[in-house]
Amino acid sequence: MGAMNEQALAKYTNNFLREVEERVEEGDWVKMCMQCGVCAGSCPFGPDWEHSPQKIFMMIRAGKRDEVLSSDSMWMCTSCYNCVVRCPRELPITQIMHGLATYAERLGLAPKMNPTRKFSLQFWDNCTRTGRVNELKLVLQVYFRDGFVSGIGKFWDMRATGLKLLLARRMNPFELLFPHRCKDAKGIQAMLKKAYEIEDRRKGFAK
Amino acid sequence: MTEVVATSQTIVVVGGGISGMTAALEAAECGRQVLLIEKTPTLGGRTALLYRYFPKLCHPTCGLEINLRRIKASRNLRVLTLAEVTKITGTRGDYSVTLKRSPRYVNENCTACGACGEAVEAAIDNPYNYGLSKMKAAYLPHAMAYPQRYVLDPSIVGTPEGAKAKAACKYGAIDLDMKQETLEIKAGAVIWATGWQPYDAAKIQPYGYDRYPNVITSVEFERLADPHGPTGGKIARPSDGKEAKNIAFIQCAGSRDENHLRHCSRICCMASLKQTQYLREAYGEAAKSTVYYIDIRAIDRFEDFYKKVLGDPGVRFVKSKPARIAEELQTRDPVVHGVDTEGYHRYATRHDLVVLAVGMEPSVKGADVPHEIVADSSGFIESAASGGFFAAGCASNALDVNRSVQSATAGALRAIQVVRKSDRVEA
Numbered sequence: 001m002g003a004m005n006e007q008a009l010a011k012y013t014n015n016f017l018r019e020v021e022e023r024v025e026e027g028d029w030v031k032m033c034m035q036c037g038v039c040a041g042s043c044p045f046g047p048d049w050e051h052s053p054q055k056i057f058m059m060i061r062a063g064k065r066d067e068v069l070s071s072d073s074m075w076m077c078t079s080c081y082n083c084v085v086r087c088p089r090e091l092p093i094t095q096i097m098h099g100l101a102t103y104a105e106r107l108g109l110a111p112k113m114n115p116t117r118k119f120s121l122q123f124w125d126n127c128t129r130t131g132r133v134n135e136l137k138l139v140l141q142v143y144f145r146d147g148f149v150s151g152i153g154k155f156w157d158m159r160a161t162g163l164k165l166l167l168a169r170r171m172n173p174f175e176l177l178f179p180h181r182c183k184d185a186k187g188i189q190a191m192l193k194k195a196y197e198i199e200d201r202r203k204g205f206a207k
Numbered sequence: 208m209t210e211v212v213a214t215s216q217t218i219v220v221v222g223g224g225i226s227g228m229t230a231a232l233e234a235a236e237c238g239r240q241v242l243l244i245e246k247t248p249t250l251g252g253r254t255a256l257l258y259r260y261f262p263k264l265c266h267p268t269c270g271l272e273i274n275l276r277r278i279k280a281s282r283n284l285r286v287l288t289l290a291e292v293t294k295i296t297g298t299r300g301d302y303s304v305t306l307k308r309s310p311r312y313v314n315e316n317c318t319a320c321g322a323c324g325e326a327v328e329a330a331i332d333n334p335y336n337y338g339l340s341k342m343k344a345a346y347l348p349h350a351m352a353y354p355q356r357y358v359l360d361p362s363i364v365g366t367p368e369g370a371k372a373k374a375a376c377k378y379g380a381i382d383l384d385m386k387q388e389t390l391e392i393k394a395g396a397v398i399w400a401t402g403w404q405p406y407d408a409a410k411i412q413p414y415g416y417d418r419y420p421n422v423i424t425s426v427e428f429e430r431l432a433d434p435h436g437p438t439g440g441k442i443a444r445p446s447d448g449k450e451a452k453n454i455a456f457i458q459c460a461g462s463r464d465e466n467h468l469r470h471c472s473r474i475c476c477m478a479s480l481k482q483t484q485y486l487r488e489a490y491g492e493a494a495k496s497t498v499y500y501i502d503i504r505a506i507d508r509f510e511d512f513y514k515k516v517l518g519d520p521g522v523r524f525v526k527s528k529p530a531r532i533a534e535e536l537q538t539r540d541p542v543v544h545g546v547d548t549e550g551y552h553r554y555a556t557r558h559d560l561v562v563l564a565v566g567m568e569p570s571v572k573g574a575d576v577p578h579e580i581v582a583d584s585s586g587f588i589e590s591a592a593s594g595g596f597f598a599a600g601c602a603s604n605a606l607d608v609n610r611s612v613q614s615a616t617a618g619a620l621r622a623i624q625v626v627r628k629s630d631r632v633e634a
Contacts, residue, residue, distance in 0.1 A: 034463075034501060035501075035548045036459075036501045036527070036528035036548070037527040037528055037530070037545055037546045037547060037548050038528050038529075038530050038545070039530075040530070040545075040546035040551065040553075041527075041529065041530025041531065041544055041545035041546045041553075042413070042530040042531065046546070046553065047553060052546060052551060054546065054548070054551070055551050085466075086413065086466070086530065087465075088459070088463060088464035088465060088466065088467075088528070089465060090465040090466070
């Protein structure tokens with residue numbers, strides 16, 4: 001077989017769909033999409049992102065690996081499940097979108113500057129460290145995301161709400177220094193580590 | 208009327224639509240004894256409620272008339288209207304069928320003169336127009352009704368309205384003392400030609416059939432186009448009676464959808480293509496149809512018709528299953544929202560009227576038939592363990608009239624084989 005032939009073969013062998021089926025959560029559903037467009041039209045964030053689920057699924061099948069994995073679309077999903085309940089083929093679209101986002105993040109291809117990606121990472125880090133979400137820390141991180149001055153501005157805008165939360169004992173300033181934690185935070189971290197190990201082994205992520 | 212004689216050589220056909228009529232006639236014309244049972248007061252079923260057939264756009268009255276003449280000429284075929292099967296026992300070649308006959312309150316003397324209809328004032332929803340209009344409670348179902356006899360709605364029997372109808376009849380045809388009867392008959396084979404019903408469009412929540420008056424179903428649109436229909440053939444919007452010239456046809460409304468009907472209903476693409484031509488016929492150049500589709504399934508020879516409609520400048524095709532329908536508050540115009548597949552463009556398009564091409568579901572789901580029966584995952588009848596049941600027409604699958612008739616003829620042939628066998632056993 002000549003080099004030209006092999007090139008053509010490589011071009012037309014859809015490895016990316018197979019990759020998605022094997023390594024992305026619920027990825028084996030992608031081939032079931034019949035391109036009706038109901039998900040795209042049902043998405044409340046539809047006009048605001050680059051690729052609708054319908055388009056993402058078609059791009060996967062067309063082998064557009066880089067465009068799919070670096071897309072911001074999966075990061076914009078708010079898990080409203082509108083697409084899932086309306087999909088005539090019952091595809092778990094929300095789950096696939098989150099699966100794709102996670103997969104892109106693992107490969108380091110996710111868009112670095114995407115705000116929802118940043119927030120997701122901050123949230124995950126926040127809640128796995130102690131086994132409890134530290135809301136005060138999370139809020140501060142979000143407020144000061146765009147620099148100190150902008151953070152102070154947001155803080156000032158929300159002062160009335162903050163004061164009420166404080167009086168109602170829904171917010172404790174000492175949390176910043178002494179965060180509450182679950183009984184066995186170490187245990188949770190060990191559990192997550194083991195889960196990653198199992199997933200790596202099953203999905204064939206090389207260590 | 209009630210002394211129905213039947214033996215184990217009799218073939219019972221359940222359902223008097225185009226499939227049931229065909230199956231019954233084919234068997235009867237082969238010299239078999241046939242009993243045709245129909246639940247409503249008239250034969251003709253849903254075919255009689257169509258305005259035109261596709262692809263030739265001829266009138267259903269034509270095909271029905273031929274069959275009615277054959278029925279009148281056949282000595283082997285008996286017709287029971289207002290009868291329902293309630294129970295079946297026995298096996299292939301030897302069934303015992305229990306029937307429930309509802310009273311018509313009108314006997315054979317009726318000449319369909321219409322005097323009772325004029326005398327009565329009470330009105331009921333007209334099921335032959337899918338409830339889009341009212342009709343008198345003493346009525347002739349439709350112009351093609353067979354038997355050509357009036358019916359009294361049970362709601363007026365025992366009231367002064369019923370007495371009015373009786374007083375108006377010059378022929379002594381009205382008998383208010385008729386009672387419901389139960390009869391049991393023998394049969395060798397049973398053909399289920401129980402037909403279909405439109406899927407309940409209100410269940411497709413994002414399309415708002417239950418909320419927006421200007422979202423209607425394809426079967427209702429068929430009645431709007433028909434001169435015998437609720438608007439006398441004027442294609443008008445239900446909300447304000449204005450002429451509807453800009454119409455959206457939404458395909459797969461309920462079909463090919465795991466949340467509704469799993470199967471492709473097969474006729475809806477052709478039905479919508481046909482209906483775009485009704486609009487063209489009514490409004491000429493001013494007619495604007497938009498067909499929203501996943502893919503057009505114009506099977507085999509129908510491709511020609513599809514090509515013809517594709518070439519019509521008044522018809523636009525949008526490859527997309529709309530996500531939802533909204534309504535403009537002031538005008539009550541429906542607005543169709545979605546994203547198309549050819550380029551992923553987001554659209555929000557206003558129309559005068561939206562027609563949902565609703566799917567076909569078997570009107571007697573497999574489980575509801577009063578005997579053990581094998582049905583597919585959509586409820587279409589396949590067979591029975593006892594081996595003497597056959598499905599014909601839309602009871603067996605989503606079919607158009609042409610294919611229903613073919614299926615009915617096949618059903619008749621299979622049923623004849625069964626009663627032929629029981630012939631030989633007895634001989």
